């Protein structure tokens with residue numbers, strides 16, 4: 001027990017890696033300076049014994065889990081201030097990003113940060129939708145944790161269809177206040193993180209009524225609890241929604257209103273306004289109310305989908321290099337399970353996906369920043385493209401990540417089923433992101449709406465933006481014979497996307513021609529529409545990955561690995577969707593064996609570097625929190641140590657034996 005020697009098989013894997021692992025770490029972090037900063041940050045927080053887990057959270061009650069998470073959150077956010085005081089204010093934003101949407105947070109509060117919504121949604125909403133005066137007042141209060149806030153949009157009856165929200169905010173000009181009510185059970189807010197027992201303020205999204213007219217949904221800041229006693233204010237009905245599949249410490253809550261009054265100034269009025277006499281002043285675009293959701297979708301691609309997948313891959317790959325089971329050749333000795341081609345097929349394509357997600361996330365973050373700057377200047381032109389790409393990338397990446405994390409768990413056999421593997425909590429965290437911030441199918445259909453319009457634009461010879469430019473030529477260009485090359489893969493993915501979009505658009509048109517209402521035609525074709533959006537996203541990710549792998553300024557050894565991973569991304573999804581490539585990309589059945597062989601050869605080439613690749617993610621043991629994935633590979637010792645933490649092992653005979661089992665056994669004598 002407690003050995004610090006490195007497992008011999010892992011050692012051998014590391015010695016045979018063909019590239020410099022540190023170079024990959026620097027590339028992954030965005031440069032050596034970033035790696036240094038990240039490590040210093042991790043050391044500062046993770047070496048603090050007060051932030052370390054004393055009892056595995058699985059053995060705590062629901063209430064204890066929350067209380068412990070709150071204790072650690074308070075300490076954590078105190079330390080963040082300490083950190084920014086010593087390192088300067090500029091780095092504070094990076095720290096928050098790392099803690100709330102990154103690896104560090106998942107190490108300290110693996111089941112969710114109860115303060116997350118204060119930073120992830122409340123502050124971005126105030127900054128994006130509040131006037132300068134409102135920002136000046138609320139941002140510093142929330143940023144410094146003088147108050148704790150959340151974002152209350154979803155209701156028991158409506159999460160997706162936010163135009164259908166039922167909470168009302170009715171303006172009373174006699175007192176210059178809004179009066180909040182929850183007219184039905186289904187109008188109760190349901191889900192907001194931190195709402196249960198943590199937050200004292202919230203952005204509440206409600207239907208605005210003034211002068212007897214409804215103007216649709218708007219955001220308001222509402223005080224929920226007394227700042228001293230934390231008691232719910234009069235008319236506020238509030239509580240926690242109960243235990244969930246995962247994220248059990250994020251304190252999701254419910255909220256109802258009975259004639260709750262807030263001052264007029266608490267409506268966020270950067271875009272639309274209510275004047276003191278109740279006159280409503282319209283926003284330049286009603287879509288601006290949805291801005292916060294775009295921000296979170298953008299942040300999720302890297303902070304949740306790619307980050308948690310890199311964790312799962314580190315665990316499963318290291319474990320597969322040291323776990324031995326069966327023989328490939330009789331008598332040759334037991335084999336590392338990583339030698340099995342089927343095992344490689346489980347683990348290496350997700351590695352490729354992880355890289356594709358990271359490049360796409362970087363692109364998305366850049367366009368988000370430039371479009372937000374344009375919006376501030378009143379230029380809305382690129383908003384539809386940003387919305388469309390944020391929707392499909394959020395949907396495809398969280399779906400791929402959750403699916404691949406489950407594959408990683410299965411790839412570690414029975415031990416992966418243990419909480420101490422850290423797969424259950426990792427999966428719980430990522431699958432939640434398939435639903436929150438816009439349910440994935442719904443988001444794909446939003447992208448499809450943009451694509452069908454772009455297709456119509458392409459047919460009429462109009463201008464197209466960067467991500468859909470391929471629609472101008474794709475279905476029209478003659479098909480060439482299949483060639484096994486990255487360039488051909490890039491073209492084939494675009495052909496598949498263009499073909500799917502064209503099929504949808506013509507299916508809708510055909511239905512409308514025979515008298516089907518456009519909305520019904522849309523619903524009838526929506527299976528294909530969701531698929532078209534996914535194929536568009538996949539084509540985009542393929543191209544971004546190709547650009548990244550071929551142009552990365554790295555050593556030839558690392559470049560070779562990046563290109564292998566990129567080819568694997570393409571061949572894997574091609575073979576998984578052969579029908580599409582037959583239909584739209586000129587693939588013939590006689591081409592398939594050579595692509596299958598190409599993919600198998602790639603698995604074989606990546607095999608010696610598999611441990612090196614996940615080591616390159618550079619996830620420390622404290623962040624990984626897995627008995628199966630630790631750097632030293634001492635899996636069996638760790639599993640035993642974790643088993644011994646079970647409260648049932650505290651006594652050789654549990655009291656329940658005397659209470660129940662013994663009398664039962666005796667009664668059967």
Ligand SMILES: CCCCCCCC(=O)SCCNC(=O)CCNC(=O)[C@H](O)C(C)(C)COP(=O)(O)OP(=O)(O)OC[C@H]1O[C@@H](n2cnc3c(N)ncnc32)[C@H](O)[C@@H]1OP(=O)(O)O
Pocket residue numbers: 100116120121151153154159160161162163193287290291293294296383384387436437438439442446449
């Ligand atoms: C760490 C843990 C953090 C956890 C955080 C989780 C927090 C949360 O989950 S908060 C709640 C998030 N909720 C959601 O995301 C709700 C999802 N629903 C929606 O986004 C919308 O209501 C939606 C898009 C589905 C439909 O909205 P609706 O108003 O009916 O729009 P719709 O009629 O379909 O489209 C209207 C137009 O708006 C556009 N549009 C829709 N959303 C946006 C947007 N965000 N930005 C820009 N344009 C948009 C559409 O493209 C469409 O444009 P056009 O007419 O030109 O084609």
Ligand SMILES: Cc1cc2nc3c(=O)[nH]c(=O)nc-3n(C[C@H](O)[C@H](O)[C@H](O)COP(=O)(O)OP(=O)(O)OC[C@H]3O[C@@H](n4cnc5c(N)ncnc54)[C@H](O)[C@@H]3O)c2cc1C
Pocket residue numbers: 117151152153154157158159160161190191192193247252432435436437438439440441442445
């Ligand atoms: C862990 C977690 C944290 C959350 N945190 C917050 C928070 O902090 N604040 C907040 O306000 N909300 C929060 N939410 C709520 C979340 O945003 C919603 O659950 C989400 O938007 C989906 O809405 P819904 O639950 O109403 O699902 P529904 O919309 O009821 O979806 C159910 C099914 O209907 C389908 N469907 C719905 N509409 C359509 C359509 N138009 N076309 C085709 N199919 C459709 C969906 O695809 C899905 O299969 C959270 C949710 C979770 C799980």
